[in-house]
Amino acid sequence: MTELLWGSAQPPSRGPKPAVTLAGIAEAAIRIADAEGLEAVSMQRVADDLPVTKMALYRYVPGKAELVAVMSDLAMGEPPERGELPWREALYAWSMDLHEGFARHPWLLLSTLGRRPIGPNELTWLDRGVRALTDSGLDGSEKFDAIVVLVGHVRTLALQTTSVPGGRQGLTEEAFLSDFAAILTTHADRFPSLAAAMQSAGQDNQGLEFGLQRILDGLELLITSRKA
Structure with a gap:
């Protein structure tokens, strides 16, 4: 896995010209994860989206665990340059x-x-x-x-x-805060400290x-x- 992450793994040297690259495979997996979540990512699903055969992917990455590691590092990218700051x-x-x-x-x-x-x-x-x-x-x-x-x-x-x-x-943040406020309003006598804090709290979650x-x-x- 370390070799894949650091680019030291050797690409396939035999057979027909590669139809995909490791970066291309990872980018396809990222698109799937962004749209449907990490659980939707599988070797077969990525192969279908490229499209190539599932066996073709295994020439570049051994399995899903290794693919997730590569796509995670690629998705993170490098941090933006902010210049010299205190x-x-x-x-x-x-x-x-x-x-x-x-x-x-x-x-x-x-x-x-x-x-x-x-x-x-x-x-x-x-x-x-x-x-x-x-x-x-x-x-x-x-x-x-x-x-x-x-x-x-x-x-x-x-x-x-x-x-x-x-x-x-679960609930959206707005729905959660609305429900939370309603509960505290109804049961203020049971949770007096929370109710008092809620009354003086700002509208935005900071x-x-x-x-x-x-x-x-x-x-x-x-x-x-x-x-x-």
């Missing part, structure tokens, strides 16, 4: 770019979970995030941990607000922004103390 602005932009990536390809929320081989694009995202903390005074472990915390927050909010094709579909700023506030305190 560390806080750089990490904020980086986090928002990551959230937008999950919104474009919601199935990435599922395919990038857990321990697995990491491709060049995903590693570039990690490198870009750590680079923002180069002169922060934090050690290597703290830089990695800071990025892990940011990714966790972004992923959690994306899961709550993004509809994943083919996944278990969880992503609020959480990012609080995480960055904490990092700023740590960085300031180190430099002091």
